[in-house]
Amino acid sequence: MNRFPPAVPRAVARVTDSALGPHQSAVIRIGFSLTWLLFLLREYPHRQELYGPDGPWAWDLADQFVGTNGSFTALLWSDGQGWFEAVYALAVLWSLLLLLGWRTRTMSVLFMVGVLTLQNRSVFMGDGGDNVLHLMSVYLVFTRCGRVWSLDARRARRAAAARARGERPRDRVGPVLWGVLGFLLLVATLAGRMDGDRFIPVLLWTVWSAQALWWLVGRRARTGQPRILLDVVANIVHNGALLVIMAEVCLIYATAGWYKVQGSRWQDGTAVHYPLHLEYFSPWPALADLLSASGTLVMLVTYGTVAVQVAFPFTLFNRRIKNVLLVLMMTEHAVIAVVLGLPFFSLAMLAADAVFLPTSFLRRLGTGAARVRDRLRPRGGGPSVPGPRHPDHGAAGTRDDGTAAVKALPAPGGTPPPRT
Amino acid sequence: MDAYDEGSNARHGPAGPDPRRDLPGPAPAPGDPEDAPSRRTAPPTPGVPADVPPVPLSPPAPLSPAAGGPGGPPGGTPVADPPPGPRTGVAALSLRYRIGAAVALAVVAVGVCVHLGMTFLHVAPANTVSKKHRETIENWIYPEFEQNWKLFAPNPLQQNIAVQVRAEIRTADGGVRTTGWYDLSAQDGRAIDGNPLPSHTQQNELRRAWDFFVATHDDDNRPVGLRGTLSEAYLRRITVLRLDRADAAGPGGLVERVQVRSRTTNVPPPKWSEEEAQAPTTPVYRTLPWWPVPEDEARGGVG
Numbered sequence A: 001m002n003r004f005p006p007a008v009p010r011a012v013a014r015v016t017d018s019a020l021g022p023h024q025s026a027v028i029r030i031g032f033s034l035t036w037l038l039f040l041l042r043e044y045p046h047r048q049e050l051y052g053p054d055g056p057w058a059w060d061l062a063d064q065f066v067g068t069n070g071s072f073t074a075l076l077w078s079d080g081q082g083w084f085e086a087v088y089a090l091a092v093l094w095s096l097l098l099l100l101g102w103r104t105r106t107m108s109v110l111f112m113v114g115v116l117t118l119q120n121r122s123v124f125m126g127d128g129g130d131n132v133l134h135l136m137s138v139y140l141v142f143t144r145c146g147r148v149w150s151l152d153a154r155r156a157r158r159a160a161a162a163r164a165r166g167e168r169p170r171d172r173v174g175p176v177l178w179g180v181l182g183f184l185l186l187v188a189t190l191a192g193r194m195d196g197d198r199f200i201p202v203l204l205w206t207v208w209s210a211q212a213l214w215w216l217v218g219r220r221a222r223t224g225q226p227r228i229l230l231d232v233v234a235n236i237v238h239n240g241a242l243l244v245i246m247a248e249v250c251l252i253y254a255t256a257g258w259y260k261v262q263g264s265r266w267q268d269g270t271a272v273h274y275p276l277h278l279e280y281f282s283p284w285p286a287l288a289d290l291l292s293a294s295g296t297l298v299m300l301v302t303y304g305t306v307a308v309q310v311a312f313p314f315t316l317f318n319r320r321i322k323n324v325l326l327v328l329m330m331t332e333h334a335v336i337a338v339v340l341g342l343p344f345f346s347l348a349m350l351a352a353d354a355v356f357l358p359t360s361f362l363r364r365l366g367t368g369a370a371r372v373r374d375r376l377r378p379r380g381g382g383p384s385v386p387g388p389r390h391p392d393h394g395a396a397g398t399r400d401d402g403t404a405a406v407k408a409l410p411a412p413g414g415t416p417p418p419r420t
Numbered sequence B: 001m002d003a004y005d006e007g008s009n010a011r012h013g014p015a016g017p018d019p020r021r022d023l024p025g026p027a028p029a030p031g032d033p034e035d036a037p038s039r040r041t042a043p044p045t046p047g048v049p050a051d052v053p054p055v056p057l058s059p060p061a062p063l064s065p066a067a068g069g070p071g072g073p074p075g076g077t078p079v080a081d082p083p084p085g086p087r088t089g090v091a092a093l094s095l096r097y098r099i100g101a102a103v104a105l106a107v108v109a110v111g112v113c114v115h116l117g118m119t120f121l122h123v124a125p126a127n128t129v130s131k132k133h134r135e136t137i138e139n140w141i142y143p144e145f146e147q148n149w150k151l152f153a154p155n156p157l158q159q160n161i162a163v164q165v166r167a168e169i170r171t172a173d174g175g176v177r178t179t180g181w182y183d184l185s186a187q188d189g190r191a192i193d194g195n196p197l198p199s200h201t202q203q204n205e206l207r208r209a210w211d212f213f214v215a216t217h218d219d220d221n222r223p224v225g226l227r228g229t230l231s232e233a234y235l236r237r238i239t240v241l242r243l244d245r246a247d248a249a250g251p252g253g254l255v256e257r258v259q260v261r262s263r264t265t266n267v268p269p270p271k272w273s274e275e276e277a278q279a280p281t282t283p284v285y286r287t288l289p290w291w292p293v294p295e296d297e298a299r300g301g302v303g
Helices: A006-019 A021-044 A044-051 A059-069 A082-099 A105-119 A128-141 A149-164 A173-190 A201-219 A225-261 A285-290 A295-315 A321-341 A343-356 A361-378 A401-408 B095-123 B128-132 B134-139 B184-192 B206-213 B225-245 B294-302
Strands: B159-168 B176-178 B254-266 B285-289
Touching: A006 A225, A006 B095, A021 A044, A021 A082, A021 A105, A021 A128, A021 A225, A021 A343, A021 A361, A044 A082, A044 A105, A059 B225, A082 A105, A105 A128, A105 A201, A105 B176, A128 A201, A128 A225, A128 A343, A173 A201, A201 A225, A225 A295, A225 A343, A225 B095, A285 A321, A285 B254, A295 A321, A321 A343, B095 B128, B095 B134, B128 B134, B159 B184, B159 B225, B184 B206, B184 B225, B206 B225, B225 B254, B225 B294, B254 B294
Parallel strands: none
Antiparallel strands: B159 B176, B159 B254, B254 B285
C-alpha cells in the first residue's frame, strides 16, 4: 500500500470519500429553489410582460440579442403562447420538485434549465438576485444536494429498509424520466436548438450520460470497484462545486466591499442615506427617513457594511468570528428586503449565506422542523415520514442516510464488502 | 448595504467590458465575445455522476445510487453482513481504479482553480493580467457566468432618473393631438410605495431599459450597433405598453409617435450633513427625438 506523509492521504480521503456539507448543500438547494419558486409565483400576473413573446422585450428582439451572445434559453425555440405558458409552468414545477428533493440531480438540471431559460430570455429584467440564482443554479447541478432533507433521502431509507426485509425494491420512474429527457434533449439538439454557446448543451449531455453510466455500472459491473469509483468521482465533483459556491459568495462580498472602499460616499459615511432616497428603492419613505435621521447612525452602518463585506472572506478561518459576521450579514439582508424593497434579492443572498451556517445549527433546525411537522400531523395516522435524519456522526459523517440504514440493519441480500 | 447599486443591474448581457459602465462608449457590436468557437468544450468537471440517477431496475438492487454508497456486487449473492458496513472511498479501490480517482481529482481541482481564477479576474478591476488575457477570460465567463457585484459601489447612485413619455395621437376624427408628459418612473414609484413585494416590471423594467439605452447610444442619441437599435425598440415598446394602459390615445385614437425624455434630479444630501446641495438643483433633461410607432404595436401588440 502506498505511503504518503499522513496529512496528504487524510486530505485526499476527506474530499474523495464523502460529499462534504450535506446539510449546507441541502439548505442552499432549498433556499435557491424556494427563492425562484416564490419569485415565479409572485410574477405570475406579470409573466407576459416579463418573458412573454409579445412583451416589451419582444421575442424577435430577444432572438437578435441572444444571437450575439449564444446564451441558453429554451423560450426562443418557439414564439408560441402555448410554449411560453408551458415553459413557465414547468419552471415552477421544477423549482418545487428541487425544493422537495425529488430526483434531485435531474431536478437540479431542470431547475437550471428553467432559470437560464427565463433569465436569458429577458436579461434586462433581472437584478442582483437573479444574477445570484443564475450562477448558483449552474453550480447546484454539480452537487449532491439531496442527501438530507429530501424525498430522495426518504426513498433511499425506504429502499434500504425494504432490502433489509429481503425485498427487491425497483425503481421504474428513474429510467422513464431519464429516457424521456434524453429523447427531448436529442430532439432539441437535432433541431439545431443547441447551437449557441456550447457549455450548457455539453453539460446537459454530460449529466445525462453520467446517469446512464451510473445505472449501468450499478447493474452490470462484475465487481464493486467501478461503482465505488463513480461514487468517489461524484464526491470529488460535489466537493469542488461546494468550494466554488463558497468562493463565489466570498467574491460577491469582496467585490461589493472593496469597490465601496474606493467610494467617497462610503468614506465620508453618508452612503447609506442615498439608496434610501431613490424612488425605485424606497417602498417605505417614512421608514427610510427614520433610519437616516441620525448622521452618526448612518455613518456607523455605512462603515459597518464595508467592514463586514471586506472582512468576511478572511473570517472563514475563525469559526466563531465567521458566525458573528454571518449573523450580521443575514440581518442586514433581511433589513434590505424590507427597507429597499428587494425581497427576492435578499432571499437569494440569504440562501447563499446559508452555505456557511454551522452543521450543528442546521441539525437543530432540522430537528426543530421535524418536531413542528410531527406536531401538525396526527400521530399514528398514515405512513409517517421519517424525520430529517442526519448522516452518521462519525468520520464518514457525510455518508448519507441510506448507507447508514444499511449499516444499521444487517441486510440478507445485503452488501458484501467490495474490497476483495 | 447590499442591494443593488446603479440599479441592480446584475447582468446586462455579454458584451465586452460592461457596456453600461463605459457610458457613451460604443456598444460592442454584434460580434463580440460571443461565439468564441471552441470554448470550454469540456466543462470543468467532466463525468458528473448522477446523484439520483435511475436506480437499477432489477433484482440485486445493490444500493440505490441515492443511497450513496456503491455497495456490493450486483450479483447479490447473499453474504453475511460485514460488521463495518460496505467499504467506500478510495481505500476500497484497487490501484487501477485509484489512478482513475486521482485523475478525476486532478481534473476537478484544475477546473475549480481555473474557474475561480477566471471569475476573480472578471469581477476585479481591469489589471495587468486581465487586460492581457481579456479574450480568454471573456470566452470563459460569457454568456452564463457573467456577474457584477459592484453593489452600490464605488458610490451609491445619487440621482433619481425619471423616464417620461408623451405621444402624438391620431384621433378618431382624423385630427392630431399631442399629449402631456407621462412620468412613467413616478408611476413605478407609486406602485412600489408600500409594496412589500415589488415586481420586476415595476422596479427593473424601465430603469434598466433606460440604462441599456444610455449605454448603447452616443451623446447625440444615435444608436451604436445592433444593441443600440434593440434598446430603442425595447424602450419604445415599454412606453407604448404604458400609454396603452393609461388609455392615452382615448376612444378611437391611435398612438402614432412617441417622444421619450429623462429627468435627472440629485438626491439632496442629508439634512445633518454640512454639505451644500449639489448644483444643479434643477432637473436635467435629456430629450430624445420623436419615434414613429408601428401600427400593430399601437393597436395593442405589446403586452
